[in-house]
Amino acid sequence: MLLPLLCATVACSGPITDKADPPLQARSPASAQQAAGEYIVSVHSGTGPDLLHKLYEAYGVRDVTDLGGGYYLIKLQHDPGLAAIKQKGLDSGKVKYVQPNFSYRINRP
Structure with a gap:
């Protein structure tokens, strides 16, 4: 009873190919855009x-978001x-590390 159902399901699913959708690729930091005036800061505990x-404050802090x-x-x-x-x-x-806030986008090949 299950064998005919399984065969029908496989036959209706179409041909099996080795081609898969290409993977999505993120831009490298070199090709990513830096968001102007935005930085990600890693801080020490406390x-x-x-x-x-x-x-x-000397640079006019607009916002600080806890990530x-x-x-x-x-x-x-x-x-x-x-x-x-x-610096x-x-x-x-109080700060361990600072990096620009990069804007990443998905590149479809």
Whole structure:
């Protein structure tokens, strides 16, 4: 009883081919666009959004978003560049790492 049903299902499903849909590919950081004035900041335990507001207030902090796990997205009105943001954070002793906020898109081959 199940064998005819199984055969009918396989026959109706169409031919089996080795071709699969191409995988989706993300842009590499080199080809990704940096969101202007936005940085992802990794902080030491006990550091929160209030301290980041104060630390970067000279650059006009527009927003600080908690991304979880000690990571924050900071958005600045006046962007002094990655080197200045990183140096200020590291000098404070509260920031572990800073990187630009890259905008990634799916590239379909």
